[in-house]
Amino acid sequence: MPEYLPHGVAREDFQAALAEIRKIVGAAWVFSDPDTDLQPYLDHMSAVAPETRMPSAAISAASVAEVQAVLQIANQYKLPLWTYGNGKNFAYGGPAPKQAGYLVLDLKRMNRILEVNEESGYCLVEPGVSYFQLYQHLQEKGYQLWIDCAAPGWGGVIGNALEHGAGYTPYADHLLFSCGMEVLLADGQLLRTGMGAMPGSTSWQLFKYGFGPYVDGMFSQGNFGIITKMGFWLMPKPPAYKPFMVTYEKEEDIGPLMEILRPLKMNMVIQNGVVIEHISYSASVQRLRKQLWDKPGIIPDERWREIAKELKLGMWNIYGALYGLPENVEMTWQMVQHALTSIPGAKVYLHGDRPADDPGWNYREKLMRGEPNMTEFNLVNWAGGGHLNFTPMAAMTGKNAWEMFNTFKELLNRHGFDMICEEVAMFRTMITLVMIMFDPRDEDARQRADACARELVAIAKKHGYGELKANLTYMDIIADMYDGQDNARRKVNQVIKDALDPNGILSPGKSGIWPSNWTGPRT
Amino acid sequence: MTRHTATLRLVAAALLGFAGSVPLAHSATEAPAGDIATSPVADATTPVGERSGQDVFVLFCRACHAPGPQHPGTTKLGYTKGQDKSVILNRQDLPAEYITQVVRNGLLGMPPVRPTDVTDEELTRLVEYIRTTPADKVPAEHPGGAYTYPPTLEQIIVFGIMPRLYTVILPAVAVLVLLTVVLVRRRRKR
Numbered sequence: 001m002p003e004y005l006p007h008g009v010a011r012e013d014f015q016a017a018l019a020e021i022r023k024i025v026g027a028a029w030v031f032s033d034p035d036t037d038l039q040p041y042l043d044h045m046s047a048v049a050p051e052t053r054m055p056s057a058a059i060s061a062a063s064v065a066e067v068q069a070v071l072q073i074a075n076q077y078k079l080p081l082w083t084y085g086n087g088k089n090f091a092y093g094g095p096a097p098k099q100a101g102y103l104v105l106d107l108k109r110m111n112r113i114l115e116v117n118e119e120s121g122y123c124l125v126e127p128g129v130s131y132f133q134l135y136q137h138l139q140e141k142g143y144q145l146w147i148d149c150a151a152p153g154w155g156g157v158i159g160n161a162l163e164h165g166a167g168y169t170p171y172a173d174h175l176l177f178s179c180g181m182e183v184l185l186a187d188g189q190l191l192r193t194g195m196g197a198m199p200g201s202t203s204w205q206l207f208k209y210g211f212g213p214y215v216d217g218m219f220s221q222g223n224f225g226i227i228t229k230m231g232f233w234l235m236p237k238p239p240a241y242k243p244f245m246v247t248y249e250k251e252e253d254i255g256p257l258m259e260i261l262r263p264l265k266m267n268m269v270i271q272n273g274v275v276i277e278h279i280s281y282s283a284s285v286q287r288l289r290k291q292l293w294d295k296p297g298i299i300p301d302e303r304w305r306e307i308a309k310e311l312k313l314g315m316w317n318i319y320g321a322l323y324g325l326p327e328n329v330e331m332t333w334q335m336v337q338h339a340l341t342s343i344p345g346a347k348v349y350l351h352g353d354r355p356a357d358d359p360g361w362n363y364r365e366k367l368m369r370g371e372p373n374m375t376e377f378n379l380v381n382w383a384g385g386g387h388l389n390f391t392p393m394a395a396m397t398g399k400n401a402w403e404m405f406n407t408f409k410e411l412l413n414r415h416g417f418d419m420i421c422e423e424v425a426m427f428r429t430m431i432t433l434v435m436i437m438f439d440p441r442d443e444d445a446r447q448r449a450d451a452c453a454r455e456l457v458a459i460a461k462k463h464g465y466g467e468l469k470a471n472l473t474y475m476d477i478i479a480d481m482y483d484g485q486d487n488a489r490r491k492v493n494q495v496i497k498d499a500l501d502p503n504g505i506l507s508p509g510k511s512g513i514w515p516s517n518w519t520g521p522r523t
Numbered sequence: 524m525t526r527h528t529a530t531l532r533l534v535a536a537a538l539l540g541f542a543g544s545v546p547l548a549h550s551a552t553e554a555p556a557g558d559i560a561t562s563p564v565a566d567a568t569t570p571v572g573e574r575s576g577q578d579v580f581v582l583f584c585r586a587c588h589a590p591g592p593q594h595p596g597t598t599k600l601g602y603t604k605g606q607d608k609s610v611i612l613n614r615q616d617l618p619a620e621y622i623t624q625v626v627r628n629g630l631l632g633m634p635p636v637r638p639t640d641v642t643d644e645e646l647t648r649l650v651e652y653i654r655t656t657p658a659d660k661v662p663a664e665h666p667g668g669a670y671t672y673p674p675t676l677e678q679i680i681v682f683g684i685m686p687r688l689y690t691v692i693l694p695a696v697a698v699l700v701l702l703t704v705v706l707v708r709r710r711r712k713r
Contacts, residue, residue: 031638039628040635060639090634108639109571128639132582139665153586286592288602327686359593371665374586377632378595385631
């Protein structure tokens, strides 16, 4: 096994730095053997070989004070720290750092739920808290509050929000429904945002802005600081909840459906994060590919239509829910049902209409009331675990939906991949989640997946479909999508990065933001 | 909305607010956030390293490996190993070393579990739990949700009775009383 060192750091200095860090966090919480204890820090699900992102070490800090002390050492030795809480962002890099030789700062042990306030409906958590943990806590204590979780429930409450992640209740936009951060800057300075900056304030988790510039967004999806606490609003359990699914027979129904959905979302008639699954997405959650297709090549359209009939689903399947007072919900449902069934062939399914063991309905119904689960991860069984996700966005129109679907379907099929996708409707935006599924043991498949991903980004840029997240490999080309006004966004990011982190120790290359003084590789 | 309905809804909202405040037997705020650099004392989360095999299984394994098609690990193993080996519980045929290796290195759709997720000591307890615990002894996933709970008395009164009190219930009672009176009088006349 080759030796992995941070770029530009001599072996002796690296060993000296690790010795000092061991004194801070304890020897048991520094992992540095590539053959053994660093293996779980690799990402086996992306298109690059896992070892190309082998960290030089992983450090587990358990408190703000420990992180501050580690930052001091990192500044002294110029160590690049790649930080996360849960490290479960698979499809985007999982627990691996952007490049080999970085030190992973693993904050999973900072997993305390510091406060749950039922009166005002919020919580304050540390970076290691997962959706499962927070949900379990609320259930055990009997709080009448819901969480909003990502589809794989092992995700981190803070990490998902910082990556601009989404859920499925009315609180689906996780960063929007966050309130107040505690941030450590690169020099160890502690900052509390919004009302948290005011000693004695009782509204850190209640009023987002405080006074002056609103800086919370600056610490999301970037590398300007390390978030050590974050507040989230929690939805009071509503008196009534009505989940529904409507299926559509034809692929081209996505166009009129999006036109129907837009005013319903814009006017908040349907409040939650609505999902419209293509049959490929619905089927792959409950069947392995081998069970549906045993011939070479991609699954043809005709077979998808048969699969839809076999599973009693449509070519598109919309999941949504209504919340509130029982009478209001029933009144609203009459209008929603009338609108969503105006497309010929639409079929409505409510609670009890699907088979009791239908995994698709069951997990969506749970997600739309904030119960975390892992059913959707069935998707990764499609082709051996490898998957790259892309989430291009566009205005919520029928024309865009149909155009995006066909554009990306042609692309994926041409590279030899099934088009597996869903549409997510958030307030006024339509997000097309496209999944490139491949077998990571197959070198040819990995290379095709990588080529497909790069072409997808280029096509999305050409059409003006902005990408909202990035796998480690594609952070730079996705950052380049946003190159308007003579690259103003990149320039502003650069000024902020260099001002707040002059030694460039915090996650170099995250979201395409590199320190000016970075002389290492940029892969 | 009529004035009458509006009044009813105000009453409903007030009653609901009252109902919502009743379960606050526990403290609404468990620990003050404090204004210090070190994290304040938190709730009763068991520290990493001290959790039982069951605690760790519930937090990290159950959602993929409990019985049923909604669990991705079970689905995949059912296809590759057969239904009788689809659930990784009570499996003394699986060597402890093998389970440990899969947990730490992952296997296809299962990513590795880091030592900060589950420590080596906890992993030893987890392996023992996996090898010796029947599936029906694993704590059930909480159903959660609103509609799975029976309605409270307040909700029955507010949403079931009050909205229909003047339009359905009282007129129906009046009609019944009237019918009863008419029938009784007729009998007396006979």
